Amino acid sequence: MSNSQPSERELLNTVLKPLLEDFQYWFSRACTLLEKEPLSFLSPEEQSNLLQRVKQAQQEVTAAQMIFQATDGQAGIEASMLVPWHKLVAECWQVSMRLRSLKQEQG
Template sequence: MDDFSDWLQRGQVLLQHCPEAVMPAAERQALAESLEQALKDVAAARALRAAISTPMALDMESLAPWHQLVLRVWALASRLRQAGIVVPAAP
């Protein structure tokens, strides 16, 4: 789940540097809300996993929305790169 958290947080950073010319404000807001909710969901899944002593897996129905968001983050990163916008790496 670390990869999901990392990419979802990267998406938040990308949005902070994303101008209107790359993505309209309404689309940025919707993506920001989706990223925030997904990060909460990942944190909840992580907490549930830590709370039980037996191995636990997540079904594809739970993972699919996170995968879709990561794909949207990758697409945004590509659009920013094409626009010549350099976004610093997270500290």
């Protein structure tokens, strides 16, 4: 019986491609929230700063996706790049949960 371990390329296509798509999805949702909702628990400067960080991360993810596609799925991405994106998504989730909680309290 042969050991059919996935190739590095298959692994990247299985893991990295959907992960980058997930980052794009959550950053897009965060942009929508930050652009359309006044958040009473953030100052306008804090909200603007978070929006700018999300937009910057979106651009970085787009660049990573383009490199991944241009190399036909043969280029990976440093884990050190994924950590800040993950932390930013978590920060946006916290903002969203806080807004949802405030809305439930009010009505």
